[in-house]
Amino acid sequence: MIRLPSSHAAITAPLVASSTDFPGIPIGRSLLDGRPFHLSPVLTEERLLPSTNSLGMGGLGSGKSTTRKIQIRREILHHGHQAVVIDSFGEDGAGEWASLTRSLGGRVIDASTFTLNPCSGLFPREVREELIRSLIAAVEPGALTPQSTHAVQHALNHPKATSLGGLVDALVRPEDGRWPAAKLAEWGEAAAIALSRYTEGSLRGLFDSQNTSLPETDLPILSFDFSRLDRNSPAIPSLMAAVSCWAEQVWLPQSTAVHRHLVLEEAWQILLSPATSELIQRLLKNSRKAGLSLDVLMHTLSDLGDGRAQDLAKLCEVAHVGRLGPEEAAHIGALLDLPAWAVDRIPHLDPGQAVWRVGPTYVDIIETVLSDDELKLTDTSTRRRRAQQELAVEDAVEAEPETAVMLTKESEEPVFTDHDTGEGGDWEWEMPVNIIDARHYDVIRAAEEGRCGEAAKLVVVGEREDIRTYGINSDEAVSWLSTRARVAELCGNPYTAAQLRATVARMGKEVNWWSTQPDVSTSPAEHHGTQLPAPAPDPEDEQLARPRRRTWPYLAAIAALAVAIAAVWQGAADDKQGQEQKAKAAAYQGRSGAALDIDGVKADVVARWTKDKDKVVLQLSSYFDENARYLHIDASGENASSTRGGDRYPKDPEIVIPVKNPLDDVTVQIAVGGKSWKEGAPGTPRSVRLSPTGVAYDAKTGEKLPSDL
Numbered sequence: 009m010i011r012l013p014s015s016h017a018a019i020t021a022p023l024v025a026s027s028t029d030f031p032g033i034p035i036g037r038s039l040l041d042g043r044p045f046h047l048s049p050v051l052t053e054e055r056l057l058p059s060t061n062s063l064g065m066g067g068l069g070s071g072k073s074t075t076r077k078i079q080i081r082r083e084i085l086h087h088g089h090q091a092v093v094i095d096s097f098g099e100d101g102a103g104e105w106a107s108l109t110r111s112l113g114g115r116v117i118d119a120s121t122f123t124l125n126p127c128s129g130l131f132p133r134e135v136r137e138e139l140i141r142s143l144i145a146a147v148e149p150g151a152l153t154p155q156s157t158h159a160v161q162h163a164l165n166h167p168k169a170t171s172l173g174g175l176v177d178a179l180v181r182p183e184d185g186r187w188p189a190a191k192l193a194e195w196g197e198a199a200a201i202a203l204s205r206y207t208e209g210s211l212r213g214l215f216d217s218q219n220t221s222l223p224e225t226d227l228p229i230l231s232f233d234f235s236r237l238d239r240n241s242p243a244i245p246s247l248m249a250a251v252s253c254w255a256e257q258v259w260l261p262q263s264t265a266v267h268r269h270l271v272l273e274e275a276w277q278i279l280l281s282p283a284t285s286e287l288i289q290r291l292l293k294n295s296r297k298a299g300l301s302l303d304v305l306m307h308t309l310s311d312l313g314d315g316r317a318q319d320l321a322k323l324c325e326v327a328h329v330g331r332l333g334p335e336e337a338a339h340i341g342a343l344l345d346l347p348a349w350a351v352d353r354i355p356h357l358d359p360g361q362a363v364w365r366v367g368p369t370y371v372d373i374i375e376t377v378l379s380d381d382e383l384k385l386t387d388t389s390t391r392r393r394r395a396q397q398e399l400a401v402e403d404a405v406e407a408e409p410e411t412a413v414m415l416t417k418e419s420e421e422p423v424f425t426d427h428d429t430g431e432g433g434d435w436e437w438e439m440p441v442n443i444i445d446a447r448h449y450d451v452i453r454a455a456e457e458g459r460c461g462e463a464a465k466l467v468v469v470g471e472r473e474d475i476r477t478y479g480i481n482s483d484e485a486v487s488w489l490s491t492r493a494r495v496a497e498l499c500g501n502p503y504t505a506a507q508l509r510a511t512v513a514r515m516g517k518e519v520n521w522w523s524t525q526p527d528v529s530t531s532p533a534e535h536h537g538t539q540l541p542a543p544a545p546d547p548e549d550e551q552l553a554r555p556r557r558r559t560w561p562y563l564a565a566i567a568a569l570a571v572a573i574a575a576v577w578q579g580a581a582d583d584k585q586g587q588e589q590k591a592k593a594a595a596y597q598g599r600s601g602a603a604l605d606i607d608g609v610k611a612d613v614v615a616r617w618t619k620d621k622d623k624v625v626l627q628l629s630s631y632f633d634e635n636a637r638y639l640h641i642d643a644s645g646e647n648a649s650s651t652r653g654g655d656r657y658p659k660d661p662e663i664v665i666p667v668k669n670p671l672d673d674v675t676v677q678i679a680v681g682g683k684s685w686k687e688g689a690p691g692t693p694r695s696v697r698l699s700p701t702g703v704a705y706d707a708k709t710g711e712k713l714p715s716d717l
Contacts, residue, residue: 030056030366031632033082034717035075036376039361042598044614044717045374047366048083049301049326050267051632057367059325060267060301061292064362065308065340066330071360072305073273074386075328075376077108080269080303081385084112084228087632090265092255094248096234096274103233105273108385114229119237119247123217126250127164127171130222135257136164140175140203142249143215148202159196162186172216173207176200211243215250222254225262256291260298271303292323308336328362328374329354347371358507377717448491455498463495486512592671595701601716602704607682607692609636612716615698621670626698628678629660638681638691643674651687673699675707 032048049060066072083089095103106116126139140160144151160175162185168174179196182189206215223230232251237243255270270291292302304324327344329337334355341351350363350371357363360376378386447470454463471488478484489508496505598621601614610633616625626643630636634657640649641661648661667674676698679691695707704713 033079033086034377035079036360036374037599037717039373039375043616044599044601045364045372047326048087051087052367056370057325059296059323061295061324062301062303062326062328063324064303064305064328064330065332066328066362067307067332069359070330070332070357070362071376072328072330072362073104074360074378075362076271076303076305077105077386078376078378078382080229080271081108081112081382083267083269087267088265089267089269090227090263091229091269091271092251092259093229093231093271094234094251094273095231096237096244103231103235103273105231105271106233109229109231111385112228114227114231115224116231116233117223119232119234119243123213124215124250124254125171125217126215127169127175129170132257133164135253137161138257139250139253140164142253143206143246144199144202146246146249147205147211148198151198151202153195153198155195156199158187159192160199162192163196172203176203176207179203206246211246214243214247222258225259226264252288252291256298260300265299267299267301269301269303271305273305289323308332308340325368326364326366328364330362331355331357331359379715448487451491452494452498455495460495460499463499467492467495592699592701596671597702598670598700600698600700600702600704602696602698602713603716604678604680604694604696604713606678606680606694607635607685609633609680609682611636611639611678611680613641613676613678613696613698613704614716615674615676615700617667617670617700622666623664624667624674625662625664626674626676627660627662628680630658630680632657635683636680637683637685638679638689640679640691641676642678643676651681671700673697673705 030045030047031051032046035045035047037043038045049057049062052060062076064072064076080089080091080093084091093105093109095105103116109116126143127136131139137160141152141157144156144160159179159182163169163175163178163182166174166178166183169178179200180193182192182196185192187195205211232247234244234247237247260268272288288302291298291300294300295302302324329340329344329346332340332354337351337354340346340354341348344365346363346365350365350373353373354363357373358375362374362376364370364372364374366372447466451463451466451470454460454466467488470491471485474482474484474488489512493505493508496502496508598617599615601612604611604613609630611628611630614627614629616627617623618625626641628639628641630639636658637652638649639651639658639661641647641663643663644665646663646665648663650658650661652658665674674697675695677693677695679693681689681691685691696713697705697707699705702715704715705711706713
């Protein structure tokens with residue numbers, strides 16, 4: 009998962025329905041042709057997308073949950089949707105949706121402490137009956153027969169049936185009704201035994217409360233946190249049955265949102281239960297008229313076995329599949345009718361990348377793009393990252409060189425001494441750092457000559473040294489990620505290279521990438537970024553107390569280093585423009601965009617360089633902002649405008665301009681008219697400079713603008 013998109017085309021497979029543009033929130037970028045990918049299923053025409061339900065799959069760390077989180081977040085913020093989440097996994101004692109839920113002003117309900125009275129008078133009679141039937145089916149599916157169902161209906165009319173315990177008593181000792189009490193007791197025996205598990209057995213405390221308060225129905229998001237429950241506990245399908253019934257009978261009728269989402273994390277636990285899978289199937293089939301999207305997330309379809317659970321997956325018109333093994337990829341490809349080229353790519357996807365199928369025909373490979381805030385809210389790997397950092401530090405300490413070169417007082421010849429014992433004398437001050445750090449260059453040279461294994465080992469050694477010396481998050485340590493990326497490119501692994509560069513970009517580090525033709529006179533020094541420290545003067549009396557040492561070797565070394573530094577600086581000054589062009593070429597993405605707020609309208613201005621790099625397509629979009637009345641775009645003598653007509657939104661004006669140098673920035677003038685705009689008015693102007701490296705700036709102030717992705 010990356011904050012900035014990669015700068016290369018990941019694959020060359022054909023794109024199905026490549027001309028299709030879906031309306032809605034931005035999600036990421038196509039790895040097939042580099043276009044941004046937007047999708048809000050509820051806003052998509054029915055002929056393209058018959059239903060709005062979605063299925064997300066992928067192995068651990070594939071990014072399926074992160075993708076769904078940012079979709080839900082953006083739908084809530086941009087379109088006022090609501091969501092209920094069944095969250096069954098997390099870390100540090102909280103579900104993985106907890107941070108996102110709280111950031112949106114929602115509520116997290118800990119299912120391990122959640123109590124619900126299914127017999128409460130707050131529920132209508134039909135809802136109470138449905139809840140009781142769901143609880144029985146969750147633990148004893150065979151207990152529900154026509155006779156037992158009637159016995160339950162009769163018992164719910166008993167004065168004692170204001171709690172689950174009272175209902176069990178009414179089933180065991182019923183009063184006469186249409187049928188004699190003895191027969192009613194016989195019919196209700198199996199149902200009473202099933203319900204007694206909630207009043208006397210292992211599930212007591214969940215549904216045997218006398219009083220109840222129902223969850224709010226007007227919150228933007230509500231998360232039921234199941235993460236503290238045993239994954240094999242029958243409490244999960246029981247609670248899920250109750251939540252599904254509440255969602256269907258209470259939340260959906262009372263919610264006033266334009267659209268709702270029910271998100272099922274680790275859905276295999278839910279769908280394997282016959283009772284809950286029946287509820288989910290009913291919700292799926294009625295989702296369109298209920299204004300609901302079911303968003304189902306799981307690792308693989310094989311978790312579901314055969315039968316109804318897998319049939320439910322076929323009812324989802326939107327599917328995104330992250331990295332999986334070849335066998336599982338083939339299984340999913342057959343179920344979802346994916347083309348062979350897409351199935352072949354699934355095992356090789358990086359985190360945050362997924363094969364998307366939208367409707368019956370559209371297939372693409374999308375890389376999800378996150379903002380900095382979204383990256384923090386969706387991060388669920390803190391434990392693993394801490395462990396990796398601790399291991400890296402330990403390895404760095406263990407990798408400390410066993411020997412070092414020192415000069416003794418008696419001899420000008422170097423002798424090797426053990427740092428651990430200190431034998432052979434110790435110096436009062438450290439030697440100057442190696443300003444011309446050739447380690448990176450040595451690694452690149454080894455990779456260029458085909459010695460990829462040797463290059464990888466050199467990277468490990470250098471990286472450990474810099475982690476030990478400067479820290480794991482230092483520029484010196486991070487610079488090795490850049491070198492790793494270059495080695496990956498030279499050794500035929502462009503996907504790894506793109507991921508490493510995206511990692512550095514996400515960390516916000518300013519590191520110069522290795523150019524295609526590394527130059528030892530400039531690259532290593534710039535790449536490593538260290539400087540010669542100015543030694544503090546020693547007190548005079550301390551100098552006199554010290555033994556006299558031979559200093560000319562160090563003076564000579566410092567002089568040689570100074571000459572080398574001067575040569576580097578002079579070379580860099582003479583070729584500054586060329587280096588800037590190289591850096592820009594290395595960072596080239598062929599696209600740039602800025603998210604703007606002009607006259608109360610949220611709009612995106614986007615530039616896309618064509619494949620032959622001789623033209624740029626410029627577009628201004630307000631999407632479905634209800635305040636947008638007028639859009640205008642102007643660059644290099646070309647201009648286009650659109651206005652809102654009736655209840656429709658203004659179309660996105662677009663122009664195409666020629667460019668001489670594809671590495672040059674493009675400046676565009678735009679104007680936006682908001683809610684108060686009048687016909688014939690010029691609109692509020694803004695000038696934006698768009699760089700092919702993916703960055704956008706205010707053309708007047710030079711201020712960096714937020715990305716549209």
